Amino acid sequence: MTQFTLEEILKVTKGTLLMGSGSGVYPSVSIDSRTIGKDELFIAIKGKNFDGHEFVVQALMKGAGGAVISDRGLIKRKFFHGGESNLHTIIEVKDTLKALHEIANYHRRRLKIPVVAITGSNGKSTTKEMSASVAGVRFNVLKNEGNLNNQFGLPLTLLKMNDSHQVAILEMGMNEKGEIEKLSQIAEPDIGIITNIGMAHLEKLGSIENIRDAKGELISRIGENGTAILNSDDTLVMELKKWFKGKVITFGINSPSDITAVDIKKNKDIGYQFILKMDGKDTVINLSCLGYHNIYNALSAAAVGKSLGIDINDIKKGIESFKPLPMRMEQFMIDRDITFINDAYNANPSSMEAAIKEFSIADFPGEKFLVVGDMLELGEASEEGHRHIGRLVASESIDCLITVGTESKFIFYEAVLSGMPRGRVYHCENFDEVAFILDDELKSGDCVMIKGSRGMKMENVVERIIKLRKVS
Numbered sequence: 400m401t402q403f404t405l406e407e408i409l410k411v412t413k414g415t416l417l418m419g420s421g422s423g424v425y426p427s428v429s430i431d432s433r434t435i436g437k438d439e440l441f442i443a444i445k446g447k448n449f450d451g452h453e454f455v456v457q458a459l460m461k462g463a464g465g466a467v468i469s470d471r472g473l474i475k476r477k478f479f480h481g482g483e484s485n486l487h488t489i490i491e492v493k494d495t496l497k498a499l500h501e502i503a504n505y506h507r508r509r510l511k512i513p514v515v516a517i518t519g520s521n522g523k524s525t526t527k528e529m530s531a532s533v534a535g536v537r538f539n540v541l542k543n544e545g546n547l548n549n550q551f552g553l554p555l556t557l558l559k560m561n562d563s564h565q566v567a568i569l570e571m572g573m574n575e576k577g578e579i580e581k582l583s584q585i586a587e588p589d590i591g592i593i594t595n596i597g598m599a600h601l602e603k604l605g606s607i608e609n610i611r612d613a614k615g616e617l618i619s620r621i622g623e624n625g626t627a628i629l630n631s632d633d634t635l636v637m638e639l640k641k642w643f644k645g646k647v648i649t650f651g652i653n654s655p656s657d658i659t660a661v662d663i664k665k666n667k668d669i670g671y672q673f674i675l676k677m678d679g680k681d682t683v684i685n686l687s688c689l690g691y692h693n694i695y696n697a698l699s700a701a702a703v704g705k706s707l708g709i710d711i712n713d714i715k716k717g718i719e720s721f722k723p724l725p726m727r728m729e730q731f732m733i734d735r736d737i738t739f740i741n742d743a744y745n746a747n748p749s750s751m752e753a754a755i756k757e758f759s760i761a762d763f764p765g766e767k768f769l770v771v772g773d774m775l776e777l778g779e780a781s782e783e784g785h786r787h788i789g790r791l792v793a794s795e796s797i798d799c800l801i802t803v804g805t806e807s808k809f810i811f812y813e814a815v816l817s818g819m820p821r822g823r824v825y826h827c828e829n830f831d832e833v834a835f836i837l838d839d840e841l842k843s844g845d846c847v848m849i850k851g852s853r854g855m856k857m858e859n860v861v862e863r864i865i866k867l868r869k870v871s
Contacts, residue, residue, distance in 0.1 A: 401561045402426050403502070405465070408440065408490060411505045412498040417471065419488030425464050428502055428558050430551065432457045438464035442499050444551070445469070451495070459487050469495045496550065503554030504585045507567075510560050514586055515703055518571040518579055518617050519594030519630075520610065521750045522696045523548070524724055526594055527570040529700035533717030537709050538565035548572035553582050566707060574776075575603045576613045583620035590706050591617045592628040592699050596635040597749035602778030607635065615639040628702040630695065631656040648705060650698035658702050660684075660694050665760070669730065675701060675718075680711045684718055689728035689740065689761070692753045697721075726858060728754070733865060738763060738846040743857035746774045746850050748784045752791060758848045759795035765844030766798035770833055770860055772851025773804035782809050789813025801836055803827040804855055834863035 405423035409416060425440040432454035435441055441458035443451030443466060455466045465488030492498045507514065515534075517526050524546065531542045541564040543556045548570040560567060571582045583591075596611050604610050614636075618627045623644045630636045631651035640647055650658040660673040670687045671694055686697055697718050704714040723729060726744035733739060740761075742754050751774060758767060769792060777784045789810040792800050800819060802811040803826070811826040827833045837847060837860075851857040 401506075403428070403440065403506075405488060405490075407505070408467070408502065411501050412467065412490070412492045414467065414490040414492040414498065417468075417489040417491050419465060423465050423488045428499070428555075429458075429463070430499065430555070432461065432463075435461055435463050437462040440465050440467065442467045442495050442502075443469070444495050444499065455489075464488065465490065467492055467495055467498050469493060499554050500550070500581070500585050503557040504587065506560060507557050507585070507587060510562070510564070512560070512564055513566050513590065513707060514588045515566065515568045515590040515592070515706075516571050516583065516586055516588035516617055517569065517592045517594065517699075518573070518614050519592070519636075520597035520599040520614070520747060521753075522594040522692060522699075523570045523572065524744075525693065525727055526592060526696045526699050527568055528724060529696050529718060529721050530592075530703040531568045532721045533700045533704040533709060533714050534566045534568060534707055536713040536717045538707070539563050540565070541567040543570050546570075546572070550578070550581065554585055557586060568703070571617065573613060574600055576609065577616070579613060580616035580620060583617055588617070588621055588625070590626045590628065590703065591621050592703065593617060593630065593636050593639065594695070594699060595630050595633045595749070597747055598777060598780060598784065599747040600776050601780050602776040605778070611635045611638060615642055618643045621645060626706050628699055628706065630699070632695075648702045650695070650702050652694065652698075656698075658698050658705065660698060663691075663694065667762075675711065675715070677701060677705060677711060677714075682711050682715045684715055686718065686721075688721070688723040689730060690753065690757050692750075692757075693728075728757075734868060736843045737765075737841055739861060740846065740848040741858060741861060742848060742850045743772075743855075743860075745853045746772075747777070747852075748774060748787060751788050751850060754848065754850050755788070755791055755795055755797070758846075759797060761846065763844065763846040765842055765846065767796065768799045768801065768837065768840070768845060768847040769797045770801045770803070770837070770847060770849045770857070771807055771810060772802070772855035772857045773806040775806075775852040775854050777806075781806050785809035786813040789815075790817045793817035793819040799823045799825075799840060801825045801827060801833055803830065803833050803857075803860075804851070807851075830859045830863050833860050834867050837864050838867050 403425045427439045429435040429439045430444045441463040467490045531540045534540045626646045627643045631649040631654040649656040658677040663673040675684045729741040786809045793814045
């Protein structure tokens with residue numbers, strides 16, 4: 400039951416049929432004219448830098464069964480004249496993005512499966528993947544692919560739901576107040592996870608309390624029959640508990656929790672071993688990924704398993720079969736004997752601090768090189784946020800610091816002021832400078848960790864150094 404009739408589309412969107420007949424049936428919905436399939440319904444989305452109305456004809460020429468538009472004048476003026484109008488189905492709505500949301504919500508409602516939603520300042524994607532790995536031991540799971548977690552990606556993910564799916568696990572991202580509420584209205588989750596609350600998006604939201612409230616929009620949309628999964632070690636997260644009337648499952652390490660990890664040990668190679676305790680039962684977990692913070696992600700995934708009725712042994716299978724995502728503490732070798740840890744997907748002060756502390760205690764035979772870029776969207780807190788990281792680096796077991804970007808110069812300054820040897824601290828204007836320094840300094844057994852906000856695209860450092868080494 401994945402197809403849509405024209406009658407359903409008109410009813411759900413309160414649209415007007417401008418052209419065509421009422422006999423259309425659409426196997427799916429698309430907003431991309433480049434990849435649209437035969438008979439699919441094309442929705443002409445207007446964005447800040449694009450307008451889907453410019454590609455309606457292209458979509459129809461490629462076989463789309465119809466189009467949803469909001470600019471009647473543009474369509475008539477540019478594309479349809481006389482008898483051509485009868486060849487295609489065109490539906491007019493007030494807002495095409497809203498129409499996409501309405502169709503996705505309609506589809507979510509007619510396929511009545513549990514929907515799990517995940518938000519938080521850090522760890523959303525990893526928690527989503529771990530939760531999907533746990534749920535996948537017992538169920539056929541639908542999840543967002545990549546970072547399709549916004550007002551475009553989430554509804555498109557829901558529209559992929561079909562009769563074979565038994566659980567949907569969705570990551571929800573945000574930049575400003577109201578976005579999580581809107582995504583929750585579309586997805587209508589039964590289970591909501593808030594991983595943690597930190598200083599991401601501070602520039603737009605203004606305060607950590609506003610960030611808390613924006614993340615809390617998730618659980619405010621879950622009914623009394625739903626479940627909220629909350630990090631008991633995060634005070635701001637636990638403040639949201641009073642908003643919720645349904646079932647609460649807590650996870651944590653340092654505070655009393657429904658699901659917890661004890662006897663935590665660092666593995667000799669990669670990851671951690673710990674005892675997972677829940678519902679009076681326990682089992683040993685071997686987590687094969689870098690980062691102490693990933694224990695929290697594993698605990699939240701275990702809570703999802705518990706909510707879905709999965710037993711502790713299958714939860715163990717799901718967590719232990721999880722493979723880290725690209726650019727999240729991703730470890731690999733170059734030149735056979737130099738280790739790179741690519742954690743370049745994103746950064747804010749809390750995730751940067753966690754990554755540096757993990758890197759500091761990592762066991763490598765050579766020196767540790769930390770390459771960091773700007774942490775974006777911190778607003779007035781940006782300078783102090785970066786200076787804090789500089790002080791942290793100087794206090795940890797980091798042999799060489801390389802910074803790149805406008806704001807990261809404050810990391811550089813503070814690391815020097817805090818006593819890090821001046822000859823082992825560099826500030827660069829671009830990635831080529833970073834690569835040349837690394838190429839000159841790196842020796843057998845050394846390790847490099849790279850981290851910065853998504854907008855910095857710090858993964859380019861890896862590309863530069865690999866290219867440089869091949870040339871030389």
